[in-house]
Amino acid sequence: MLDKWFKAPVHYYLYLIALSLIAVGLSSSKVLMSIGTICLIVNSLLEGQLKLKMDRLKKDPALIIIILFLLFSILTLGWSDNWNYGLDDLRKKLPFFIIPIVMGTSNPLKKEHFKLIIYLFVTALVLFSGINYFSYIQQLTEIKDVREMSKFLSHVRLSLLINIGIFISGYYLYKEFRQNYLLILALVWLVFYQYKSQVINGYALFLGLSFITALFLVRQLKSKLLRRFIYSFTIVLGVVLVVFLGRFIKQAPAVEQVDFSNLTLYTANHNGYYHLKDANIMENGKLVYLYISTKECRKAWNKRSDMAFDGLDKRGQKLEGTLYRYMTSKGLRKDSVGFLSLHNRDIQLIENGHSNFNVNKGFLEKLSDLKMQWYTLQTKGDPNGNSIIQRKIHLETGLSILKNNWLFGVGIGDVDDEFRRQYRVDDSLLKKENQHRSHNQFLTIWISHGIFGWILILSLFIVPVVQGKARNYCSIVILFSLFLSFLTQDMLETQAGVTIFGFFYSLFVINQNIDGKDR
Numbered sequence: 001m002l003d004k005w006f007k008a009p010v011h012y013y014l015y016l017i018a019l020s021l022i023a024v025g026l027s028s029s030k031v032l033m034s035i036g037t038i039c040l041i042v043n044s045l046l047e048g049q050l051k052l053k054m055d056r057l058k059k060d061p062a063l064i065i066i067i068l069f070l071l072f073s074i075l076t077l078g079w080s081d082n083w084n085y086g087l088d089d090l091r092k093k094l095p096f097f098i099i100p101i102v103m104g105t106s107n108p109l110k111k112e113h114f115k116l117i118i119y120l121f122v123t124a125l126v127l128f129s130g131i132n133y134f135s136y137i138q139q140l141t142e143i144k145d146v147r148e149m150s151k152f153l154s155h156v157r158l159s160l161l162i163n164i165g166i167f168i169s170g171y172y173l174y175k176e177f178r179q180n181y182l183l184i185l186a187l188v189w190l191v192f193y194q195y196k197s198q199v200i201n202g203y204a205l206f207l208g209l210s211f212i213t214a215l216f217l218v219r220q221l222k223s224k225l226l227r228r229f230i231y232s233f234t235i236v237l238g239v240v241l242v243v244f245l246g247r248f249i250k251q252a253p254a255v256e257q258v259d260f261s262n263l264t265l266y267t268a269n270h271n272g273y274y275h276l277k278d279a280n281i282m283e284n285g286k287l288v289y290l291y292i293s294t295k296e297c298r299k300a301w302n303k304r305s306d307m308a309f310d311g312l313d314k315r316g317q318k319l320e321g322t323l324y325r326y327m328t329s330k331g332l333r334k335d336s337v338g339f340l341s342l343h344n345r346d347i348q349l350i351e352n353g354h355s356n357f358n359v360n361k362g363f364l365e366k367l368s369d370l371k372m373q374w375y376t377l378q379t380k381g382d383p384n385g386n387s388i389i390q391r392k393i394h395l396e397t398g399l400s401i402l403k404n405n406w407l408f409g410v411g412i413g414d415v416d417d418e419f420r421r422q423y424r425v426d427d428s429l430l431k432k433e434n435q436h437r438s439h440n441q442f443l444t445i446w447i448s449h450g451i452f453g454w455i456l457i458l459s460l461f462i463v464p465v466v467q468g469k470a471r472n473y474c475s476i477v478i479l480f481s482l483f484l485s486f487l488t489q490d491m492l493e494t495q496a497g498v499t500i501f502g503f504f505y506s507l508f509v510i511n512q513n514i515d516g517k518d519r
Helices: 002-006 010-025 030-047 050-059 061-079 083-092 094-105 111-138 155-176 181-197 200-219 224-250 294-304 319-329 344-351 363-378 387-403 415-425 441-467 473-488 495-510
Strands: none
Touching: 010 030, 010 111, 010 495, 030 094, 030 495, 050 061, 050 094, 061 083, 061 094, 061 441, 061 495, 083 094, 083 415, 094 495, 111 155, 111 181, 155 181, 155 200, 155 473, 155 495, 181 200, 200 224, 200 473, 294 319, 319 344, 387 415, 387 441, 415 441, 441 473, 473 495
């Protein structure tokens, strides 16, 4: 319509602006994502060309699957009790339906504009991740959890975007064969940020995409013998790395050898120590509940902090316990002499709930944390605060619900209610604030939509492979990233998640605007 009025491709440029807003908003602002999505809808409606768009829609199986999934989602309200929740869930998922339908039926993007969208996405990613990190290191003693480093969206979603940014940027550097120093700097920064983020999903995805990239590069070699050798070497190296990491995590942490028959009974000030010899809680391989003088610690703490020794830290944990664990991590006895070794920064970290002095160590800190979580799992310790153990319980809870609802599901309105009910039935050890869904989108869809909905959502990943749309590098990167995200998180339960899926799936998988060779 507007094209006729202005005698120019107005709708094309409005479409480009809408995509640009979403590309920037993914890493920075829900408002920008919403505005971009609304602009897509309004522009598509004003543009008209309904017959042409319907023809495009009919020719794309992925779009048909998305529409069928929408219709089936509405149908499941019929056996849901909680309609309010179900309708709200549909509202949240609108970008998942709208963005692919609009992008899949719109006029083609020019090659240079396609690249513009990618560069805008990467630029915003670098800018806002930079703001995140430098704010984090300035407020390190005030931040309670490394997840707070991500200020604009979930740390897990940001980690997914960082990985996409790294490998898509790397592809364009490789493809253009020219020195783009800004893109090189962006790539280096994003890799550094990913290392520091401590997101286990992000590390796993990075390794997976690195493996795919290695195979892609090997394909460019002319010698078949050399290709086969490097393929084999890469696969063996990947398997060895996974096995090594698995064994490292499962290996019991190094524990200091303690002669329980020869423990010191009194502090330097002649106050008695108490020793809980059977308590196996550790920090950095040292037993926490040995050499404790509550009297001396209480007195020393209350002199240096406004927070009560017998109260809670800023994470809601007993401050006394946080103090003991922190001092243990530094190899200190829990008495007045040990307390003298704590600096003001240590006091701030303890107040903010840090139980270990190792902070901002990136991947190595996360690896150590995983090792301790595995030990906690094996010794049947408290699951709360241990993300891997919590996720195991989330998954088991979801599977328990699925056993009785595998055919038609519980309906989109009753998913949350069913999880709460199952946690009560199981008498879960998790605190209410830690009782979440399964952290597996495929399982959550099966629980809500039944096996038919599960087949539809799985088809979104299978159909492009069968169609041959997943033969170019970028499409493979996006499909693999989204698939792994579906396995490790409830991707479609937040605005950011559904927008990320809708945007990248449409741009690299559904979108036929640019030939795969040009990507």
